[in-house]
Amino acid sequence: MSGLLKFITCGSVDDGKSTLIGHILYDSKLLYADQEKALLLDSKVGSRGGEIDYSLLLDGLMAEREQGITIDVAYRYFTTERRSFIVADTPGHEEYTRNMAVGASFANLAVILVDAKQGVLVQTRRHSRICALMGIHHFVFAVNKMDLADYQEERFNEIKKEILALSKELSLKNIKIIPVSATEGDNVTKRSDRMDWYQGETLMEHLETVDISESENLDDFYLPVQRVCRPNHEFRGFQGQIESGKVKTGQKLYSLPGSESARVERILVGDKEVSEAFYGQAVTIQLDREVDVSRGCVLTDNESLPIGKNIKASLLWMDDEPLSAAKNYLIKLGTKRLPAIIKKIEYKVDVNTGEHIKTDRGVKNEILFCEIECSENVVADLFKNHKTLGELILIDRLSHMTSACGVVEHVECQTKKPYFEKDSIWAEGYIFEEFYFNLEHAFLSKPNSADTTYHVGDAVPIKGDSFHYPEYFDIIDVERSAAILIRGAFIKDIISLTEYEYSGLPVLDERGFALLVTSKKDVDRFFKEYNLLEKDNRVAFVNKWSKFETYRSVVCNDNYWMI
Incomplete structure (x- = not known):
């Protein structure tokens, strides 16, 4: 098997995201008998002429079924003979961009649907930008509803040109463009004989074989500390998930931002002691001497990780309240949570053209580039270098709602220059x-x-x-x-x-x-x-x-x- 693939479906309203995933589940025989019977019954009493409505497998809320649109993020786990999957079906409506961003934050790959009749729309561009912002490196553009375009190769090629132009503009990596019909099943799990001009993989074939391993940075070891475990006076362990690299007993580690060093005395994975641990494992590390480490610190073998109070970040603003400079928030970066202030909004990004537009405020669903000052030094890095140390959220200090998510683009390192x-x-x-x-x-x-x-x-x-x-x-x-x-x-x-x-x-x-x-x-x-x-x-x-x-x-x- 090729390992776990976490992917999302996104695109504009009524592009067929839920129908596409529903069809994959149905065609792959991944439904229980009672689920299949319920699907057939719900489809008959629905408003789609009695035909199977595959979207009902994903749209679980009554409000979603009434409106015929996805509102919440629906997660489904399924396994084929070749791979295991977790899929997030995300909303297409602009009002629910926040929900879509939450789904994108967990994914390795994005399936972006494009309506064959309408082509690349504003929401297509917005969602592509957000996926790139969230660090997704693999994209499948599924040109859907080819049945309504009479399966014309010319129409597919027109849309393909638009997608390639968008991909170049956003510097998207690992692009795959597939013509499909989610309703009829063409090129979803089975090759379509109505589009014999397309000789590439079906959507399911690509998902089962795509290699996502190169998108992970596994060089330096670092572990953001989630908890200090002290069951008795003889044991003090630092717990967290290894986000990059590996660690072994006897290895020299630094505690940042304090820059104290010590060697690894013991490593525990659960209750089992091991001599070495790797990326992705949840571990407890005991050091050979007392160092100042608490939740939010980072254990690493790279002493030169950036440390500072001032960072510049690209933000997706998700709050109903507009963003303005000089407002206070809580920032969560890695496992560290502390007060911060938006010092300056440098510009917002036009989702259509990518133009940087000068502004001093931001509104919901806009992408903005801001300067942020934290109340104390934090360990941060560029998102493209270290994902966990480069992704952040801003939390409203009164409502405790998530106001924005974003990625670090620059860290002003704290160099103690003498006064x-x-x-x-x-x-x-x-x-x-x-x-x-x-x-x-x-x-x-x-x-x-x-x-x-x-x-x-x-x-x-x-x-x-x-x-x-x-x-x-x-x-x-x-x-x-x-x-x-x-x-x-x-x-x-x-x-x-x-x-x-x-x-x-x-x-x-x-x-x-x-x-x-x-x-x-x-x-x-x-x-x-x-x-x-x-x-x-x-x-x-x-x-x-x-x-x-x-x-x-x-x-x-x-x-x-x-x-």
Whole structure:
């Protein structure tokens, strides 16, 4: 057997998707006796002249049967002598594009139906784009209703030209174009003697033999952690599904985004211990030492996987509420779920022409290219490189509805460029960066600024929209053990904290918050408490010793994300 094939059927309304799959099930003798009898009875009492209505095998909802259209995604599992299948019959109506996208997200192959009388329509283009967006690499265009086109080869060739042009525009891979009649069964499971001009495979022959293995990236090992298992104090295992590559005991792994490393001590598949595990297996991995790993982290043998807060993504907007920049959402990427904001909508895609149209908002069923900022660093990669690390959904924080699905197109890697630097001494911070508050969406943020590293002798900006510092002050970065001496709005020196002496000047931290110290005794107590600080008490420490509003303020600005 060729292994499991997961595929979807999609296309415009009344293109015959449900009828096609129903005919495959019926012709392949994959129905129980009671199902066949029910199908014949339902067809006789229906509105199709007593002929067998194969779509009834898929359209299970009463509302679907009444309207004669598919609304929900219908999944069916079946097996032939050559292969096992899971098929998702998806809606064709534009109103249910969201449902169609859900079906596409699980599939290896798309069967896109094209009406022989109407040719390539807007929904054909939309669904083809969405399938490509979801990472489907194999396409079958079934030119259906050839019986209504009198089985004409000329008509098929006209539509074939349209499909090939669309495929070139979308850079679709592995294209197969087959003329069929879902109602009559031509070229569905049996070769048609009414289209002897077509010498290719039937639809079922192609589905049973198509090779989809090359579409999977199996090089690097990575496992998004779904759960930390700790049944007792002696065992701490990290559970998840291997999304790429393989892992074996003794192998060195990195925990991202933290970049700690350890070696694999044990691997369990279920309750069975193994020495090696592969792509697709659900495993529990125990490491040889304690590392900081929680749900949402990624275990990998590739330390260079992209890590950052800012990503650019193509989104299919599925919410009734329009999309606008500066709105908050929850983003789910891999097994990580965290707050995020749409910083900028760069453009939307015209589904007919592929043109990029400038816009500042998006509406339901549109495909948009957006810049997204997460609340913290995440492990992400381009969808074309690593599917699981490159696919995402946006969740409305109030309704918890899925607002959009999409794929990562670019990751702005988080490289910790020093803010202040002298020889081997350096400090981080954002003391000279602005804070802005968006009134409409009640969101506080600081915009991305140009990468700047300050050195001894450089002038520094002591006045901005949201900060006003004195000309003479000290900056302390306790985490990096560095002090920066500002004199007359210039950097006089950058020194280690072991050399620092309190001089009576105002003292600020690397964020621009005033430190509540007024004497050498205060400074010594501040350092002592920091050295005894436990991780869980960091917030309490900052609240005790720091004050935001002494030199900083928050300024309202509707367009802060574009600065």
